[in-house]
Structures are given as C-alpha cells and as structure tokens.
Amino acid sequence: MRRKAFLLGLALLLLSLVLMVLGASVGSTGFESVLRAAQDPVAAQIVGQIRLPRTLGAWLAGALLGLAGAVAQGLFRNPLADPFLLGSASGASLGVASAMALLGTTLGGTSSLAWLTRLGLTGAAFAGAVLAVLLTLQLARGVQHTLRLLLAGVIVGVVLGAAKDLITLAAPDIVPAMLGFNLGSAGFVGWSGCALMASLGLLCALAAWVCARALDGLSLGEATAASLGLPLARMRRVLVAVLALATGTAVAQTGLIAFVGLAAPHLVRSIVKTTHDRLLLLSAGMGGVLLMAADILARWLIAPQELPVGVLTAVLGGSYLLWLMHRRTRSGGGLA
Template identity: 70%
Template sequence: MPRRKVGQAPAREGRVTRRRPWLLGALLLVASCALLALGAAIGSTGIDSLRAVRQDPVAWQIVWDIRLPRTAGAWVCGALLGLAGAVAQGLFRNPLAEPYLLGSASGASLGTALALLVAGQSPAAAMAGDWLIQLGVTGAAFVGAVIAVLLTLALARGAQHTLRLLLGGVIVGVVLGAAKDLVTLAAPRILEAMQGFTLGSTAFLGWQAVALMAAVLLGCLIVSLLLAPVLDGLALGEATATSLGLALPTLRAALVAVLALCTATAVAHAGLIAFVGLAAPHLVRPLVRSTHAALLILSAGMGGLLLMASDLLARGLFAPLELPVGVLTALLGGGYLLWLMHRRGARR
C-alpha cells in the first residue's frame, strides 16, 4: 500500500473543517426556507393548501399580511437573539452568558409597563388596536432596554471589566424588575398585557417590523464580524489579547453596543423570548469547529431556525388555541441544555 505523506492527513482534515461551517449554513438556510413555506400554510384551522388559498383573495391576503410576516419576523427575531448570545458568550468568556445579562429584559419590561400605563388602554387595544399605541409600546420597550444597558455601563464604570458588567447587570435587572412590579401593582389592568410580553409573542409582527429588525440584524452582523478577531483574542485570555495589540476597552464597548442593540430590538418587537440566545451557540459548537466569525453567522441562523420552529409549534399544536412562543422556547432550549449537561457529566 502506498504510504501517506506526512502533511497529507492534516491537510485533508483542514479542508473538511473549513467546509463544515458552509455545509451547516446551507442546511440552516434550506430548513429555514422550508419552515417559512410551512408557516405560510399554518392557520387557525391547521394546515391549508397554498394552491387553494391563492384562488381566494381574502385567504391570500391573510397569508401575505399575517402569516408570512409573522413567520419571517420570528426568524429575524431569533437571529438577533442568537447573534447576541454568541457575542455575550464570547465577550464574557462564559458558556452560560445570554443576551439578557446586562439588564435589558428588565428595562424593556419597565418601558412596556410605563407605556401601557400612559396609554390608558385595555390590553387588547394596546397590543392589537391603534398602530400608534402599538408603536409607542414597542418604542418604549426599546428605549427601556437601552437605558438599562447604559445604567449597567455606568454602574460598572465602562466595559473594561467583565465581572463588573455582570454584577452591574444583575443589580440593574433586579431594581428595574422591582420598579416594573410596582407599576403593575398600581395599574392592575395592564397585568394581562404584561403577561403576554413576558411570555413572548410574534403574533403582532408586520412587514415594517420585519424590515426594521432585518436592518438592525444586518448592521450588527457586519459590525460583529469586524470585531470577531477580538472575540478570538479574548478566548485566549485578556493578557494574550492585549499582547496582540487589541484596544480592549474600546472594542469591548463596541461589542456591548452590538449586544444591547440586538437584544433591545428583539425584545421590543416580540417580548421576552427565553433560551434562544443561550441555546443557539451551544447547538452550533458541537457541529463545527471554527473561529468566531463563522460562529456568529451560524448562531444567528440557528437562533432564527429555533424561534421559527417554536412559533410554528405554538400555532399548530393545539390549533385554534395558541401557546406563548416563549414557553416553548424555554422548554426546548432548557431541555436541550439539561440533556447536554447530563451528557457531559456522564462522560466525566
């Protein structure tokens, strides 16, 4: 048998390793397109035939104006959370880091509660009525999430120390969460709407929301890819990253900005979606070994696929009844992480 050359096997292994991220990306794209078509067919009565729906103008308007933007919006929202989760885990060098660490969830909840209180509307009118009211609630959630992150940065005296950031995020989250509880106690009529926001929902996503989230996703993805070498350097330790000539304080602040913008945009439009940002990078890492550049892209795609699949299950499992999508993401993502912990513990 012919002998192998010394460098032949590693070169072949390197080629396979470089191709695997592209293969996973292609699989995620195909699966997302398939679920998008399935989402257009799932209605309150189950799965409809799209060919028959196109012959009915009213049914086709429902598909185009309600089902498609909701399904596409679920993917974009999940992609934002998946990207934010990958950035958070790389920034804090902690596999348990998730997008809500900096207090953005509590800030968005407080902003939503204040907007509902000021609007003086019933929950149904606030969430599905006048589009100006709905826009105000969304904007208040976004502003609240951004203010919470700014408070965390002020409390931590910048983004130089990750431990201070984590502690600051915990403190801000607890304080703003308590403030939100005080608002809901003062105005019990908004409890139902706040519960819907806390459990998460994609039911009110339209094409304008999809376009806005997609623009934010594209911008944050470009910036995060430019900053991917910083995450690679931080994975080797702060001393090593500094020795490589990286300006860590400035670059870390830019990563925090990406994390905050992704999280605030997703939470403002769909409420608090649990475990997507935490589970998406963990689903990607066992499948590919690559730098953070590919990990960020694949985590965004995996997060979009996970939230889209959860949204379809929420709509179709007990149709015409609908489950909160945040409950399903918590069950799916939490169940996977528990299984992963059990699997790693058994190996040890």
C-alpha cells in the same frame, strides 16, 4: 472546519426556507389559505399580511437573539451568558409597563389607533432595553472590567424588575398584557417590524463580524488578547453596543423569549468547532431556525388556540441544556 461550517450554514438556510413555507401553511384555516391565496383576497391577506410576516419576524428575532447570545458568551467568556445579562429584558419590561400604564391600553387593542399604540409599546420596549444597558455601563464605569459589567447588569435587572412590578401593582388592568409580553409572541410582528429587524440585524452582524478577532483573543485570556495588539477597549464598546441593539430590537418586537440566545451558540459549537467570525453568523442562523420552529409549534400544537412561544423555547431550550450538562458531566467535561 471551513467545510463543516459551510455545510451547517447551507443546512440552516435550507431548513429556514422549509420552515418559512410551513409557517405560511399553519393557522386556523390550515393549508387551504395557501391554495386559495391566488383567487381569494381574504386568503391572500391571511397568508401575506399575517402568516408570512409573523414567520419571517420569528426568524429575524431568533437570529438577533442568537447573534447576541454568541456575542455575550464570547465577551463574558462564560458559556451560560445570555443576551439579557446587561439588564435589557428588565428594562424592556419596565418600558412596556410604563407605556401601558400611561396609555391605558393593551397589546390586543382593536381600535383604529391600535397600530399607533403598538408602535408606542415597541418604542417603549426598545428605549427601556437601551436605557437599562446604558445604566449598567454607567455603574460598571465602562466596559474594561468584564466581571464588574456582569454584576452591574444583574443588579440593574433586579432593580428595574422590581420597578416594573410596582407599576403593575399600581395598574392591575395591564397584568394580562404584561403577561403576554413576558411570555413572548411573534403574533404582532408585521412587515414594518420585519424591515426594522432585518436592517438593524444586518448592521449588528456586520459590526460583530468585524470584532470577531477580539472575541477569539478574549477566549485565550485577557493577557493573550492584549499581547496580540487588539484594541480591546474599542472593540468591547462595539460588542456591547451590538449586544444591546440586537437584544433591544428583538425584545421590542416579540417580547421576552428565553433560551434562544443561550442555546443557539451551544448547538452550533456541538456541531462544528470554529472561530467567532463563523460562529456569530451560524449562531444567528441557528437562533432564527429555533424561534421559527418554536413559533410554528406554538400555533400547531393546540390549534386553533396558541401556546406562548416563550414557554416552548424555555421548555425545549432548558431541557436541551440540562441534557447537555448531564452528558458533559458524565464525560468529565464542562459546558462549553
């Protein structure tokens, strides 16, 4: 089991490096920019300031979503749990819609203050996601009851989603930008966004890894986990914080990207059966590879135009999960 987990981790690392090189080569000017980067300042700027941070940002956002998906599925003991279950997606959308309505600007602004606008929208998305999770925790009266927490997350998601729709109706000029946010894109990620995701991702991964024993115990049932002497209440609080922080950080940088956090842990479990200390890290790596590959495809399929990366992840991830459910149903097993 350890050997297979190590080999999978090594394979994901090598694949990430290959995709990073490929991501630096895909764009409207093709591979020529990479070849001319050493002599041409414009080509160097295209590769160094646009393609590389976008590709790395896609990997980091996917890693955060993959980690959050593994935490959510272990915490709720539900293989269909995804990182957005606590209402973070709706909260982020509400935050962005509110900021756009107040600022009167969009994601595609070209003014000298465009970077400041983008920073404000990123902060609004993160704040909305975190506030949505806090509201869910308040309604659920803590993290002790998993089912109550799940139901509160669904209710908060519906209510905040309706509030976002009301703001969109009141300010119809923000509809195109909101559509772009809801479909997801790594095109606006810069080096500062990569640094933020990397630092917070490392913190989330470390905290989740420390609490991996709680997820192993919960997989055996509440009573068994309690009998092992694990501090479940404290570890649940840490895991919910990891789930909120990882999801909010990724959504704030790339918008809403579906199925990465849901599919990544399933892909890992289909290759190797392992405990959560390895599953969490491997799911992060798998999520990074999935989103990076989807972003490259989104840039390449109809070049020089781009497809929204969230559309690709939804189509590919949804198709994979449907196939997995069909295969498990025919074999008499469940989706796990």
